[in-house]
Amino acid sequence: MKRLIILPLMVLALLPASAQKLIVTNTTVNCGRTGYEQPVTATFELRNKGKRRLVIESVKPDCGCTAVEFPKEVGAGDKFTIKMTYDARQLGHFNKMAAVKSNGSETPVYLTMKGVVLGDFRDYSGEYPYSFGDLLFDRSDLEFDDVNKGDAPVQEIHILNNGTAKMDPRLLHLPPYLSASIAPETLAPGRAGTITVTLDSEKLRDYGLTQTSVYLAQQLGEKVSADNEMPVSVILLPDLKAFEAAHNTAAPKLQISSTEIDFTDFGGKSKKTAEITLVNTGSSRFTVSSLQMFTSGLKVTLGKRELAPGQSTTLKVVGYAADLAKVRTRPRILMITNDPDHSKVVVNIKK
Numbered sequence: 001m002k003r004l005i006i007l008p009l010m011v012l013a014l015l016p017a018s019a020q021k022l023i024v025t026n027t028t029v030n031c032g033r034t035g036y037e038q039p040v041t042a043t044f045e046l047r048n049k050g051k052r053r054l055v056i057e058s059v060k061p062d063c064g065c066t067a068v069e070f071p072k073e074v075g076a077g078d079k080f081t082i083k084m085t086y087d088a089r090q091l092g093h094f095n096k097m098a099a100v101k102s103n104g105s106e107t108p109v110y111l112t113m114k115g116v117v118l119g120d121f122r123d124y125s126g127e128y129p130y131s132f133g134d135l136l137f138d139r140s141d142l143e144f145d146d147v148n149k150g151d152a153p154v155q156e157i158h159i160l161n162n163g164t165a166k167m168d169p170r171l172l173h174l175p176p177y178l179s180a181s182i183a184p185e186t187l188a189p190g191r192a193g194t195i196t197v198t199l200d201s202e203k204l205r206d207y208g209l210t211q212t213s214v215y216l217a218q219q220l221g222e223k224v225s226a227d228n229e230m231p232v233s234v235i236l237l238p239d240l241k242a243f244e245a246a247h248n249t250a251a252p253k254l255q256i257s258s259t260e261i262d263f264t265d266f267g268g269k270s271k272k273t274a275e276i277t278l279v280n281t282g283s284s285r286f287t288v289s290s291l292q293m294f295t296s297g298l299k300v301t302l303g304k305r306e307l308a309p310g311q312s313t314t315l316k317v318v319g320y321a322a323d324l325a326k327v328r329t330r331p332r333i334l335m336i337t338n339d340p341d342h343s344k345v346v347v348n349i350k351k
Helices: 002-019 240-247 320-327
Strands: 022-024 030-034 040-048 054-061 066-069 081-084 093-101 110-116 130-132 133-136 142-147 154-161 171-172 178-183 194-200 210-217 229-236 255-256 258-262 273-280 286-293 299-300 310-318 332-337 342-351
Touching: 030 040, 040 110, 054 066, 054 154, 066 093, 081 093, 081 110, 142 154, 142 194, 154 310, 171 178, 210 286, 210 332, 258 273, 286 299, 310 320
Parallel strands: 030 110, 142 229, 258 342
Antiparallel strands: 022 040, 040 081, 054 093, 066 081, 093 110, 130 133, 133 154, 154 194, 171 210, 178 194, 210 229, 255 273, 273 310, 286 332, 299 310, 332 342
16 A cells, blocks of 8 residues: 555656746847947747746856846746846847756756847837837838729838848738839848838729738748738728719718727726717718728627618727737728718727
């Protein structure tokens, strides 16, 4: 009996060490360029894939010029980050390492940050607030508003190579109605360029909102992901010539109670509801031909699509807190109508 009891205890004693698994997404982070005495931080993504709590005993950098930040304990299956910050007090290339000791690995896990410190470095973070790797850019989405059939509007994306190697930036997964040109086609380190995106409205099939995503890459052939995704929205207006005669005689006329909904405070609840009243104050039938949303996180219901003169209806909008918190572009609702003065109606969502 004693042997039967002792052996399981011995096995249990071995479980905490062997059951832990420390996984690192990328053990090396290239921080690109920074300026003298302008500290730079590398963030490493890790995960405890074990079934027990992970205890991080220490994260020791290889010199006093690097500071570290890390959690002491991590729950089973949880993701976490470790940050290394280099003080950048020496010019030239740097390669700094830190050893992570934990009960999730029998040997230390080594993390490396590298980059270059320049004496004449210029900080472009204000001009290029978005980044994908070492490629910086000045916008996170493309919007073509108020487009008429036959138009060919243009949007520009200004980019900068903030790395130490040349780039051949590309805009990937373009739909048939978009084209892009890049100048210069190759970016040397520290050099800026422009991606010009042109819309061919003749290739759009439907009036109202058309949405897609393109992907900004440092090189041709890079994988696409949410990190380099750039949402694109196009609003194609209906042909208003069809409404000119009605406008001069008896036209529908929209009166809307509000074009803005405030979903900034959910009061601790998971969803919130708002209502907007639409009234036809004109002399002919009012019609909503298209009702669309720019993002997820919303549920929209319109009582009636057609209103006789004097009639009203309600636009009911439900916002979901968790989903709205994740969207990258501005949440909005679009209506295309036959009111010559309000052919496009946009309801903005504050979040």
